[in-house]
Amino acid sequence: MIRVVNLHKSFRAQKVLKGANLEFPSGKITTIVGTSGCGKTVLLKHLNALLLPDEGEIFVDGVDITKLPLNELYEIRGKFGVLFQGAALLDSMTVFDNVAFPLREKTKTSEGDIKNKVEGRLEQVGLGGMGGKFPAELSGGMKKRAGLARALIMDPEIVLFDEPTTGLDPILATGIHQLIARTHAEFGFTGVLVSHTIPQVFDISDYVAMLANGVIEAVSPPAAFRTSENPVVQQFIHGKTEGPIQVL
């Protein structure tokens, strides 16, 4: 389980997180929603200490990762897989080498086993036979799927998804959501998803958390989230420009 306690983060004078508190239950998918630029990705990047908070703690399986030395932090990061917003594939490598990269760097798996495992993952995400292509030769959706294959290759306990459907057409976005749901059902990881594609994202989420004004305004299962009377949630769900969230 991941627990975020009183998280504060500023970039120069801009206060992004102002005391965020949130728990991510094990084996469930929790989606963080919020307006563009509200700090969702910043919060996500704190969960595996890619960013360190100005104040507050993040507990992963009871360990506060904000105060760990680098070698212990890297052990904790071994539990995570991350799908970045732009997939963040290493552009000097083929898709196959990208997916194989963590196995080659972090394990002593034989090349034969790596080949079988990578090709299996690529098949699962619908990229069978595409391993020889370079990231620059892939479409946005294919990059996301290759990024997902890489995120899952080490069988992580926790997977972070940073806006996995941003910039994709609705059909492809649904396809990625279904892929996340399918892989979650298969591997049972703890999923943290950052998105603002509502209501589609509700279908794959166990919990939805609303980030606004630097704090978590509401957390609940999707059905309860939809009917929440919280004015921040209502404004976001209905896309109103007037309300407690200052838009313009």
Place this chain on the structure above:
Amino acid sequence: MVSFLGQTGHFALEQIAAMGRMFSFLIFAIFLAFRRPAKIYLIIHHIKTIGVDSLSVVALSGFFTGMVLGFQGYYSLRKFNAESWLGSAAALGLLRELGPVLSAFMVTGRTGSAMAAELGTMRATEQIDALDSMAINPVKYLVSPRIIASLFAMPLLTAIFDVIGIFGSYLVGVTLLGVSSGSFFAGMEKSVVFHDVYSGFVKSLSFGLIITWICCYKGFHAPPMATGVSQATTESVVLSFVMILVWDYFLTSIML
């Protein structure tokens, strides 16, 4: 007045802090270079990108530098009836100074700028974050192998620059201007000692370190946007040039 002093002090403190961060980065990268597992395949790859890929530009600039040295040396030495010392003047100039400095400039322009741009782009597209999130230290993976590779590649490139430069100088001095071939080589043999070769070698090693250090640091910490990458690339080249010249002055004064 107080505001001016405050701003000056703040600026000075920021510069000192930036220097501290740069030195920490270098020490961390060197420390990681000695930690297992050694990234031999990456070191070989970067020896190719720094060394082999810069070979043509270094050879060409060495050739023309040597030829210019042949003309200029002949023009100056003729005033003292000392044309026969052309080989000595060219060899000493190239081995001690021009070889290390100009080949370092070429490598900065050819490879250093590419390093900064590549790492800056990796930062902007979250590839460096991706490495970090996979528990792969990005400094060990991206920077340390480049530093080690530069320590192999720079002295070799400098040696090639020196040899081709001396050949260029020979072509102009002996073939075009009529200096005797025997006196060209005899002067070189008499005046060039091991210390001259050694000082050029030390310079080339340290320039290699400076180039990869500055270019990797600037790229690694580039602001994650297109202008950030271009700014990092420009800064890395300009700062490398300046640092090469400053460090050259210190080394020359120590090793003269």
